[in-house]
Amino acid sequence: MKKRLLSTALLMTLTACQIPAVSNDDNQTKTMKQNTIPEHLDFSKLTGEKRSFELGGQTIFYRAYENIVYVANPVDKAYQTMNIYIPEGYFNNQTINDFNQDTAPIFFPNGVGGYMPAKAQKVEINKRNNQSNSLMVALSKGFVVASAGARGRTLKNETGDYIGKAPSAIVDLKAAVRYLKANDKAMMGDANKIISNGTSAGGALSALLGASGNSSDYEAYLNELGALKASDKIFAVSAYSPITNLENADMAYEWQFNGVNDYQKVSIQMLDYNVERKLIKGTQTKEQIQLSDKLKPLFANYVNGLNLKNHHGELLSLDKNGNGTFKTHLEHLLIKSAQTALDNGTDLSKQTWLKIQNNKVVSVNFDDYAKFIGRQKVTPAFDGVDLSTGENNLFGNAHTDNQHFTLFSMTHNTAPNATRVSDNSVKMMNAMNYVSKDTGAIHYRIRHGQNDKDTSLAIPALLALKLQNTQGKTVDFAVPFGQGHSGDYDLEELFAWAKEISIESKQANK
Ligand code: DHB
Numbered sequence: 001m002k003k004r005l006l007s008t009a010l011l012m013t014l015t016a017c018q019i020p021a022v023s024n025d026d027n028q029t030k031t032m033k034q035n036t037i038p039e040h041l042d043f044s045k046l047t048g049e050k051r052s053f054e055l056g057g058q059t060i061f062y063r064a065y066e067n068i069v070y071v072a073n074p075v076d077k078a079y080q081t082m083n084i085y086i087p088e089g090y091f092n093n094q095t096i097n098d099f100n101q102d103t104a105p106i107f108f109p110n111g112v113g114g115y116m117p118a119k120a121q122k123v124e125i126n127k128r129n130n131q132s133n134s135l136m137v138a139l140s141k142g143f144v145v146a147s148a149g150a151r152g153r154t155l156k157n158e159t160g161d162y163i164g165k166a167p168s169a170i171v172d173l174k175a176a177v178r179y180l181k182a183n184d185k186a187m188m189g190d191a192n193k194i195i196s197n198g199t200s201a202g203g204a205l206s207a208l209l210g211a212s213g214n215s216s217d218y219e220a221y222l223n224e225l226g227a228l229k230a231s232d233k234i235f236a237v238s239a240y241s242p243i244t245n246l247e248n249a250d251m252a253y254e255w256q257f258n259g260v261n262d263y264q265k266v267s268i269q270m271l272d273y274n275v276e277r278k279l280i281k282g283t284q285t286k287e288q289i290q291l292s293d294k295l296k297p298l299f300a301n302y303v304n305g306l307n308l309k310n311h312h313g314e315l316l317s318l319d320k321n322g323n324g325t326f327k328t329h330l331e332h333l334l335i336k337s338a339q340t341a342l343d344n345g346t347d348l349s350k351q352t353w354l355k356i357q358n359n360k361v362v363s364v365n366f367d368d369y370a371k372f373i374g375r376q377k378v379t380p381a382f383d384g385v386d387l388s389t390g391e392n393n394l395f396g397n398a399h400t401d402n403q404h405f406t407l408f409s410m411t412h413n414t415a416p417n418a419t420r421v422s423d424n425s426v427k428m429m430n431a432m433n434y435v436s437k438d439t440g441a442i443h444y445r446i447r448h449g450q451n452d453k454d455t456s457l458a459i460p461a462l463l464a465l466k467l468q469n470t471q472g473k474t475v476d477f478a479v480p481f482g483q484g485h486s487g488d489y490d491l492e493e494l495f496a497w498a499k500e501i502s503i504e505s506k507q508a509n510k
Pocket residue numbers: 112113114115199200201202243271272273274390391454455
């Protein structure tokens with residue numbers, strides 16, 4: 001048995017406690033410099049507060065450690081903080097849901113929406129659906145919970161400089177992971193079993209956090225913040241509605257929605273999935289339709305360049321009209337989604353895009369599906385030619401609020417004095433660029449609602465395929481029927497998956 005549970009009294013007497021800042025989850029980590037944790041970043045110096053909440057007729061007791069600044073040189077203390085919650089039973093050597101104080105995985109949810117700044121999440125009722133939030137459900141199932149805040153695209157310092165543009169948010173989440181790894185011995189839970197969770201922009205960051213573990217690309221940023229010297233590789237990823245692969249998402253969107261010219265747009269302030277979204281109706285202009293016609297055919301080149309295969313080993317590609325095996329693959333995902341709904345008794349009679357015979361969904365027409373769910377974003381969906389999107393805002397810099405991030409939109413720019421962000425910043429925000437056999441998280445659970453039109457279904461599907469095509473990864477990807485752009489709607493299933501992967505890996509290590 002490793003680590004911890006020195007009595008609180010003993011902890012108080014230890015002043016400059018020498019804790020190796022590195023956990024032993026891989027060779028790369030082992031070779032990293034060992035250092036002493038400065039006192040203000042040392043978890044063993046903290047005293048938690050005993051609290052409880054009710055869930056399903058049970059009282060759940062836990063200990064709360066809130067507002068922990070997780071880096072030595074914070075840029076914004078309101079956001080670069082973490083809340084840590086530990087089931088009380090672990091302080092009495094109890095077993096909860098087959099986990100104990102040493103083996104409990106660490107659930108790592110972020111509250112990022114719209115690439116906006118996000119505070120560390122708390123144990124509280126989810127305001128959107130009036131249900132226990134993911135942190136509460138996690139604690140009730142014996143997970144240790146750590147939620148980190150992160151900087152976002154609108155954040156400014158006192159002198160008016162922007163301090164949360166890309167890649168700030170992912171750097172912050174990595175720094176928080178390093179805090180957990182460096183403090184693994186002092187803290188209950190297993191920092192080799194960090195399972196991140198997020199929705200939309202937060203889902204994209206969750207996937208990126210998983211894919212890019214220990215990548216040297218972020219090192220300089222982490223050093224500047226005074227992040228602890230430790231691994232930032234996590235164990236598993238849960239991503240709902242990930243708004244990822246931004247540099248290819250415009251093409252994907254037009255491949256899906258070209259020809260669908262009426263839209264119901266969400267106003268930019270409302271992009272964040274956390275807030276109630278206002279829809280504005282409109283029709284694409286002639287210029288937007290022309291841009292759509294130019295973007296759509298570019299997507300085939302991108303897909304074909306990825307060389308991805310389905311689970312039968314068949315190459316997934318698209319022809320010059322945008323048809324082919326990749327499109328068929330998405331149709332299969334939708335058939336599966338609809339069949340599950342049908343089996344659960346959902347009425348599908350109004351879903352004109354699918355064919356049902358004898359209680360079997362026999363076919364789906366992807367073009368009809370796109371028309372049926374409808375367009376939500378005008379062309380280009382992400383890199384707006386007028387620099388008006390949330391993503392233009394994400395890729396600004398200290399002194400420039402909005403920038404382009406694709407050559408296409410830079411070329412078709414309509415805004416005065418427009419500039420384009422460096423390719424490196426764009427690269428560092430995209431999980432697709434980091435998926436590789438020997439690095440990053442092992443397990444991925446990805447969900448994209450069948451009714452989600454914030455990005456093309458192709459985007460999460462390509463991420464899932466890239467992971468499935470990479471040795472050593474497990475991927476659970478599904479398209480829940482009737483679900484829109486949302487997350488945390490199936491927490492029972494989420495934590496069943498989280499338990500299964502955690503226990504499986506314990507057995508495999510024996
Ligand atoms: C989110 C939604 C979007 O449509 C988008 O482009 C970026 C982020 C979100 O809800 O987080």
